[in-house]
Structures are given as structure tokens and as C-alpha cells.
Amino acid sequence: MKNKYKIVRILFAIAVILFAAVFISLDYIVMPLYVQAEEVVLPNVVGLSKDEAIAKMEELKLNPILLSPRYDTQVPIDHILFQNPSAGKLVKVNRRVYLHVSGGEPLVRMPNVRQKTFRDARVTLERIGLHIRSLDQIQSELPPNIIVEQEYEEGTYLSKGDSVELKISIGPRVGMIEVPNLISHSVSDADKLLRRNNLNIGRKNYIESSLLTNTIIDQYPSEGFLLSVGDSVDIWIAKSR
Template identity: 40%
Template sequence: MLPLYVNSREVMTIPSVVGLKYEEAVSLLDSLGFEPRKGESRMDKDKPAGTVLIQNPPPGSIVKSGRRVYLTLSAGEIKVAVPNLLGKTLRDSKFALERIGLKLGAVEYDISDQYPVNTVMAQRIAPGVKIKKEMYVSVVISTGSATDKVAVPDLTSKSFNAAIEILKKIGLEVGNVSYIISPDLLPNTIVDQYPRAGEMVARTQPIDLIIVREGEHPKDYYEN
């Protein structure tokens, strides 16, 4: 129920419309004989767009009937356009996002015949789409063409998870995984690999690993 206001032929008390939607504020002010006017809009992450933030004169003011009441509205939360990251390096992409208040999200890797190695070949939110600040934009990094050959990295002494990430970044995948038990070696580390480090292989060549065993096997791989 709306509160009652002092009313006469000459003066009236202005009600508070702060927090109301613009249309609701206009309806209330009109019904009481005031003349609402839309003023400036301000960015406000806490109030939806179109919400009255400030009114002038302020609530409770005693004014003549027909007085104009200026309303400052919320423009909602600031949104920014997602930049075009295609063809950029991961470092440059991160900088481009942070410069406008966005964050780099998940990074995946895939083969691409179109984009050079270590550049963005896809982004999960299309360029130009407006999103809220602080949101994450995930990307896919090119590992080069499937026909390219790459040098096999040295994975010995690396953990199994670290090896997967190293291979993923250059477009290779883990092949067969075998296990050995040794009290002298650190569990879950790689002690041997095939092909050997430094060999040039196609991106379709899986890399077999021998890992020191302890407890459960890494998921999704099988023991020989």
C-alpha cells in the first residue's frame, strides 16, 4: 500500500521513487500531479538497468503541485565487446582481455592447417559479443598442421599429468602406458618413453610411456 502524502492546491510532499523501475516511478509521480523527467544514466552493477538511483528534488521535499522531478537511472552493469583473438599468441590474447577487464579462461590445444603454431585458432565467445567485465573467455591454441613433424620432448622425470600437458601443447598424445614398481624411484614419474626425446614424428604418432607405479593407474589409460 502506498503511503499517504500531504496534498493541497499549492503544495505537496514528494514521495520516494528511488529503487522503482522508471515506468513505475513515472506512474506514481504522474498520479500525484508531478512531472517526471528522465535525467542522466549511470553504470551500476548492483541495480538493473532502468532503476531509479536518484531523484531531484529528494523524497520528502515540500514543493508546489506540478513540480518537475528529475530521475537518474541505472544503466546496469558495464559490458565490453569481446576482442578478436584469432591469430594472436596466448600472451597477447591474455593482455588484450585484461586490458578491457576480461579474463583468460580455459586453454585447449588442437591441430590447425589455417593458424600458425601457438596462435589462437578459436575462441569460445565470438568477437564483438558484449559481456560483463570479469567474465572469462576460453580459447583454443593451434599446434600446427597435422602434416607437420615435431620434435618429441624429453618427458623423463616428469609427472604423468605434466607429460600430458607438454604433449598437448605441441599436438601429440599419450599412447600406451606401462608401469614398473621401484622403491628407488619417485611414484607417478616417467622413467622411459618411445619415441625417444629429440626424434621428429608426425602429430599422429602417439608417445608411449613407462611410469613408476603407486596406487591407482591414471584414468583412461591401460596397463600393459
């Protein structure tokens, strides 16, 4: 039992000695080295490009850390917005310096304004900071005053304040004819319907179907499409299995 207590006392004494050695090392070796480390004055890199800022920091043995871009209308893209710590402070070499980079002007995504009225399209664009640069009028199967085409596809990134070109419908060309619905009609009825509208039956395609023979299953162009006088409509016709 006495031997056991003796071993415990010895281990305790060793632990105390080790702790004292670590404390003395920190106090007389590590801390003096830290205190005596070279110090430099932080330069001002705000407004510089990120490459110039990094080079300037590394030249002074500092550790620049680039942070996620922030949109800014005043500072050009990829230039430094601000730094932390700020310029003029005395810091030790290898100190981390956080650099906030400008993402330039904020970007917006082009919305889809096709088939909207001109008024709705303008409101949609202006709400996100875009403007209409020009508005061309074209003939189309859409009613008048409806947007037919847009310069940029939906989802394209643009800068706020950018302008876009739109094309607006003035209605169909004079003399164009709207394709009637032929589906579920017989071939003979469809032929009469097309002739009344100055159109013709085009290619006939036969498909096995449970529907009544000679019933039209599908058509191209579809109902509502605009064709010129004398144009043809292809049809798909049911035939017995």
C-alpha cells in the first residue's frame, strides 16, 4: 500500500515539473518571440484591383484573404471595396488581412415577357431595373399589342439599367387564314371545312386506331395557326387494326 502512495506522489511531482517547464517555455521563449516579431504598417489597398492588393500585402509579408464579392455601383468589379484591419494600423507580419472585393453593378435576370401586353412587359422590366431600348412592330398570329420576341432569352444576366429590344405584334398579315380544328372530323368533312377557308388537305398519314375509320386523329399545323390562302394542312387518319 505504501508503495502505491509513493508511486502516486512521484507521478504527481513529475506532472508538476512538466507543467512548470511548459509555463517557463511559454513565458521566456514563445512569448518573447511573438512580441519581438516584425511589425509593419498596413497599406491602403482600397480601390486597387485584387491582384494589385494581394501583391502589395504579400510584399509586406501579410496574409491577404479575399472575401465573397459584394455588388457596388461605385467601385469597379474585382477591385477592393474595403479592408479589415484598416490602413495605417501597426500589425505583425503574417497577419491576416480581409479584403472585400467589388462584384461591380448588381445583375438581374432577364424575365420572359413574350405574349405579355406592352404595358405588362414594360412594368415587368422596369420593376427589376431594365428599360426598353426599341420596340419593333411585326406581323404575327398573335393579337396586336402583344410582345412576340425579346432580344435576350429568359434567365440571361444583365446589369441594372441595361436596355432591351422587343418586337410587338400588329396582328396577322392581311389575307392570312386561321387553321380550323379538324380533329374528330371525318376526312370528307375536314376537306369541306378547309375548302371553305381557302385551304387544302396536305399529306394523309394513316395510323391504326380503335377510333372510327377515316376519323382524323391529329393535324399539322394545329388549330389557330395562321396560313396563307391555298396552303395545306397535314392530317393523321384512323384506320382499323
